[in-house]
Amino acid sequence: xxxxxxxxxxxxxxxxxxxxxxxxxxxxxxxxxxxxxxxxxxxxxxxxxxxxxxxxxxxxxxxxxxxxxxxxxxxxxxxxxxxxxxxxxxxxxxxxxxxxxxxxxxxxxxxxxxxxxxxxxxxxxxxxxxxxxxxxxxxxxxxxxxxxxxxxxxxxxxxxxxxxxxxxxxxxxxxxxxxxxxxxxxxxxxxxxxxxxxxxxxxxxxxxxxx
Numbered sequence: 001x002x003x004x005x006x007x008x009x010x011x012x013x014x015x016x017x018x019x020x021x022x023x024x025x026x027x028x029x030x031x032x033x034x035x036x037x038x039x040x041x042x043x044x045x046x047x048x049x050x051x052x053x054x055x056x057x058x059x060x061x062x063x064x065x066x067x068x069x070x071x072x073x074x075x076x077x078x079x080x081x082x083x084x085x086x087x088x089x090x091x092x093x094x095x096x097x098x099x100x101x102x103x104x105x106x107x108x109x110x111x112x113x114x115x116x117x118x119x120x121x122x123x124x125x126x127x128x129x130x131x132x133x134x135x136x137x138x139x140x141x142x143x144x145x146x147x148x149x150x151x152x153x154x155x156x157x158x159x160x161x162x163x164x165x166x167x168x169x170x171x172x173x174x175x176x177x178x179x180x181x182x183x184x185x186x187x188x189x190x191x192x193x194x195x196x197x198x199x200x201x202x203x204x205x206x207x208x209x210x211x
Contacts, residue, residue: 003083010077013054014115020050023118038119040108047117055079058115060107062089071103073110085114091161101160145187152183155190158197166200 004010024038024046051058055078062071065086074084087106091098112119147155159167159182173193179185185193 001083001085004081007081007083009079010056010075010081010083013056013077014075017047017050017054017056018116020053021115021117022046022050024112026119038108040104040111043108043112043117043119047111047115051075051115056115058111060111062103069099071106071110073107073114075114083114085110098161146183147185147187147190149183151190152181152185155182155185155194155197158194158201161204162197162200163204170197 024043026038057076059074059076060071061074062069064070069089071087071089072084073087074082076082087110089099089102089106091102111117159170162170170193174180174182174185177185177189182193
Protein backbone atom coordinates (compact mmCIF):
# COMPACT_ATOMS: atom_id res chain seq x y z
CA UNK A 1 0.00 0.00 0.00
CA UNK A 2 1.18 3.53 -0.82
CA UNK A 3 0.30 6.70 1.06
CA UNK A 4 0.90 10.42 1.31
CA UNK A 5 3.56 11.67 3.73
CA UNK A 6 0.92 12.23 6.41
CA UNK A 7 -2.40 10.40 6.79
CA UNK A 8 -3.55 11.53 10.24
CA UNK A 9 -6.55 13.50 8.97
CA UNK A 10 -7.51 10.76 6.53
CA UNK A 11 -7.28 8.16 9.30
CA UNK A 12 -9.51 10.25 11.56
CA UNK A 13 -12.08 10.67 8.78
CA UNK A 14 -12.05 6.98 7.90
CA UNK A 15 -12.46 6.05 11.57
CA UNK A 16 -15.63 8.17 11.64
CA UNK A 17 -16.88 6.85 8.31
CA UNK A 18 -16.46 3.12 8.82
CA UNK A 19 -19.16 2.68 11.51
CA UNK A 20 -21.64 4.05 8.95
CA UNK A 21 -20.50 1.84 6.07
CA UNK A 22 -23.21 -0.72 5.41
CA UNK A 23 -22.60 -4.39 4.63
CA UNK A 24 -22.93 -5.11 0.92
CA UNK A 25 -25.70 -7.54 0.09
CA UNK A 26 -25.13 -10.40 -2.33
CA UNK A 27 -27.93 -9.36 -4.66
CA UNK A 28 -26.61 -10.78 -7.94
CA UNK A 29 -27.03 -14.43 -8.89
CA UNK A 30 -24.66 -16.84 -10.56
CA UNK A 31 -27.09 -19.24 -12.22
CA UNK A 32 -24.46 -21.88 -12.93
CA UNK A 33 -23.32 -22.22 -9.32
CA UNK A 34 -26.66 -21.27 -7.77
CA UNK A 35 -24.77 -18.74 -5.65
CA UNK A 36 -24.94 -14.98 -5.08
CA UNK A 37 -22.38 -12.19 -5.08
CA UNK A 38 -22.20 -8.42 -4.54
CA UNK A 39 -21.43 -6.45 -7.70
CA UNK A 40 -19.53 -3.15 -7.85
CA UNK A 41 -22.57 -0.79 -7.64
CA UNK A 42 -23.76 -2.65 -4.54
CA UNK A 43 -20.38 -2.32 -2.82
CA UNK A 44 -20.10 1.35 -3.80
CA UNK A 45 -23.61 2.15 -2.56
CA UNK A 46 -22.71 0.54 0.77
CA UNK A 47 -19.88 3.01 1.41
CA UNK A 48 -20.35 6.12 -0.77
CA UNK A 49 -22.39 8.28 1.62
CA UNK A 50 -20.38 7.35 4.71
CA UNK A 51 -17.13 8.25 2.94
CA UNK A 52 -18.40 11.46 1.35
CA UNK A 53 -19.87 12.71 4.64
CA UNK A 54 -16.34 12.64 6.11
CA UNK A 55 -14.66 14.28 3.13
CA UNK A 56 -13.41 11.04 1.57
CA UNK A 57 -13.53 10.04 -2.09
CA UNK A 58 -12.35 7.05 -4.11
CA UNK A 59 -10.74 7.00 -7.55
CA UNK A 60 -9.88 3.85 -9.51
CA UNK A 61 -7.72 4.01 -12.61
CA UNK A 62 -6.00 1.58 -14.96
CA UNK A 63 -2.32 1.87 -15.78
CA UNK A 64 0.83 -0.13 -16.36
CA UNK A 65 3.69 -1.28 -14.15
CA UNK A 66 6.19 -2.34 -16.76
CA UNK A 67 4.16 -4.54 -19.10
CA UNK A 68 1.59 -5.47 -16.44
CA UNK A 69 -1.86 -3.88 -16.56
CA UNK A 70 -2.85 -2.85 -13.03
CA UNK A 71 -5.74 -1.21 -11.22
CA UNK A 72 -4.89 1.55 -8.74
CA UNK A 73 -7.52 2.28 -6.09
CA UNK A 74 -6.93 5.55 -4.21
CA UNK A 75 -8.79 6.80 -1.13
CA UNK A 76 -8.44 10.60 -0.89
CA UNK A 77 -9.31 13.12 1.83
CA UNK A 78 -10.15 16.81 1.41
CA UNK A 79 -6.91 17.59 3.26
CA UNK A 80 -4.98 16.20 0.31
CA UNK A 81 -3.91 13.08 2.18
CA UNK A 82 -4.37 9.72 0.49
CA UNK A 83 -3.71 5.98 0.59
CA UNK A 84 -3.76 3.63 -2.39
CA UNK A 85 -3.41 0.02 -3.40
CA UNK A 86 -2.33 -1.53 -6.69
CA UNK A 87 -3.67 -4.84 -8.00
CA UNK A 88 -2.76 -6.70 -11.23
CA UNK A 89 -5.37 -7.37 -13.92
CA UNK A 90 -4.91 -10.98 -15.05
CA UNK A 91 -7.45 -12.04 -17.70
CA UNK A 92 -7.09 -15.52 -19.14
CA UNK A 93 -7.76 -14.33 -22.69
CA UNK A 94 -6.84 -11.17 -24.59
CA UNK A 95 -10.35 -10.28 -25.76
CA UNK A 96 -12.43 -7.34 -24.45
CA UNK A 97 -14.87 -9.58 -22.56
CA UNK A 98 -12.09 -11.25 -20.57
CA UNK A 99 -10.48 -7.92 -19.72
CA UNK A 100 -13.83 -6.43 -18.74
CA UNK A 101 -14.56 -9.35 -16.42
CA UNK A 102 -11.13 -9.20 -14.78
CA UNK A 103 -11.33 -5.42 -14.31
CA UNK A 104 -14.83 -5.59 -12.82
CA UNK A 105 -13.75 -8.35 -10.44
CA UNK A 106 -10.71 -6.44 -9.23
CA UNK A 107 -12.56 -3.11 -8.89
CA UNK A 108 -15.08 -4.44 -6.42
CA UNK A 109 -12.61 -6.43 -4.33
CA UNK A 110 -10.05 -3.62 -4.23
CA UNK A 111 -12.67 -1.08 -3.17
CA UNK A 112 -14.10 -3.31 -0.46
CA UNK A 113 -10.66 -4.13 0.92
CA UNK A 114 -9.38 -0.53 0.96
CA UNK A 115 -12.30 1.14 2.73
CA UNK A 116 -13.57 -1.78 4.81
CA UNK A 117 -16.82 -2.88 3.17
CA UNK A 118 -17.97 -6.24 4.49
CA UNK A 119 -19.95 -8.59 2.27
CA UNK A 120 -22.69 -10.87 3.60
CA UNK A 121 -21.25 -14.23 4.73
CA UNK A 122 -17.71 -12.85 4.41
CA UNK A 123 -16.86 -13.87 7.97
CA UNK A 124 -18.08 -17.42 7.37
CA UNK A 125 -15.99 -17.59 4.20
CA UNK A 126 -12.97 -16.54 6.22
CA UNK A 127 -13.58 -19.30 8.73
CA UNK A 128 -13.87 -21.86 5.97
CA UNK A 129 -10.69 -20.61 4.31
CA UNK A 130 -8.76 -20.85 7.58
CA UNK A 131 -9.64 -24.51 8.06
CA UNK A 132 -7.21 -27.21 6.89
CA UNK A 133 -7.88 -28.51 3.39
CA UNK A 134 -8.71 -31.87 4.87
CA UNK A 135 -11.58 -30.44 6.93
CA UNK A 136 -14.76 -32.25 5.97
CA UNK A 137 -18.30 -31.02 5.52
CA UNK A 138 -20.39 -34.07 6.32
CA UNK A 139 -23.93 -34.63 5.13
CA UNK A 140 -26.61 -35.96 7.44
CA UNK A 141 -26.92 -39.69 8.10
CA UNK A 142 -23.22 -40.35 7.52
CA UNK A 143 -23.33 -39.65 3.78
CA UNK A 144 -20.15 -38.96 1.80
CA UNK A 145 -18.40 -35.75 3.00
CA UNK A 146 -18.59 -32.69 0.74
CA UNK A 147 -15.98 -30.09 -0.07
CA UNK A 148 -15.95 -26.95 2.09
CA UNK A 149 -17.46 -23.68 0.90
CA UNK A 150 -13.94 -22.24 0.60
CA UNK A 151 -12.94 -25.10 -1.70
CA UNK A 152 -16.11 -24.67 -3.78
CA UNK A 153 -15.45 -20.92 -4.05
CA UNK A 154 -11.92 -21.67 -5.28
CA UNK A 155 -13.25 -23.98 -7.99
CA UNK A 156 -15.82 -21.37 -8.96
CA UNK A 157 -13.10 -18.72 -9.34
CA UNK A 158 -11.08 -21.01 -11.60
CA UNK A 159 -14.09 -21.95 -13.70
CA UNK A 160 -15.04 -18.30 -14.27
CA UNK A 161 -11.81 -17.91 -16.25
CA UNK A 162 -12.41 -20.96 -18.47
CA UNK A 163 -13.88 -21.01 -21.96
CA UNK A 164 -17.57 -21.71 -22.60
CA UNK A 165 -16.95 -25.17 -24.08
CA UNK A 166 -15.11 -26.33 -20.98
CA UNK A 167 -17.73 -24.81 -18.68
CA UNK A 168 -20.36 -26.79 -20.57
CA UNK A 169 -18.40 -29.99 -20.05
CA UNK A 170 -18.14 -29.29 -16.33
CA UNK A 171 -21.90 -28.70 -16.24
CA UNK A 172 -22.46 -32.13 -17.78
CA UNK A 173 -20.02 -33.71 -15.33
CA UNK A 174 -21.85 -32.16 -12.37
CA UNK A 175 -25.17 -33.43 -13.73
CA UNK A 176 -23.70 -36.94 -14.11
CA UNK A 177 -22.92 -36.91 -10.38
CA UNK A 178 -26.60 -36.11 -9.72
CA UNK A 179 -25.77 -32.89 -7.87
CA UNK A 180 -26.97 -29.33 -8.51
CA UNK A 181 -23.69 -27.42 -8.20
CA UNK A 182 -20.02 -27.57 -7.22
CA UNK A 183 -21.06 -26.76 -3.66
CA UNK A 184 -22.39 -30.32 -3.43
CA UNK A 185 -19.23 -31.91 -4.84
CA UNK A 186 -17.95 -34.93 -2.87
CA UNK A 187 -14.63 -34.26 -1.17
CA UNK A 188 -13.08 -37.25 -2.94
CA UNK A 189 -13.62 -35.49 -6.31
CA UNK A 190 -12.06 -32.16 -5.30
CA UNK A 191 -8.42 -32.69 -6.27
CA UNK A 192 -9.19 -34.27 -9.64
CA UNK A 193 -11.52 -31.50 -10.81
CA UNK A 194 -9.18 -28.80 -9.46
CA UNK A 195 -6.32 -30.25 -11.51
CA UNK A 196 -8.54 -30.38 -14.61
CA UNK A 197 -9.44 -26.71 -14.19
CA UNK A 198 -5.82 -25.68 -13.65
CA UNK A 199 -4.70 -27.66 -16.69
CA UNK A 200 -7.40 -26.03 -18.82
CA UNK A 201 -6.33 -22.55 -17.73
CA UNK A 202 -2.68 -23.39 -18.43
CA UNK A 203 -3.65 -24.57 -21.92
CA UNK A 204 -5.60 -21.38 -22.60
CA UNK A 205 -2.66 -19.27 -21.48
CA UNK A 206 -0.32 -21.27 -23.73
CA UNK A 207 -2.65 -20.76 -26.71
CA UNK A 208 -2.74 -17.00 -26.06
CA UNK A 209 1.06 -16.83 -25.93
CA UNK A 210 1.33 -18.83 -29.17
CA UNK A 211 -0.95 -16.38 -30.94
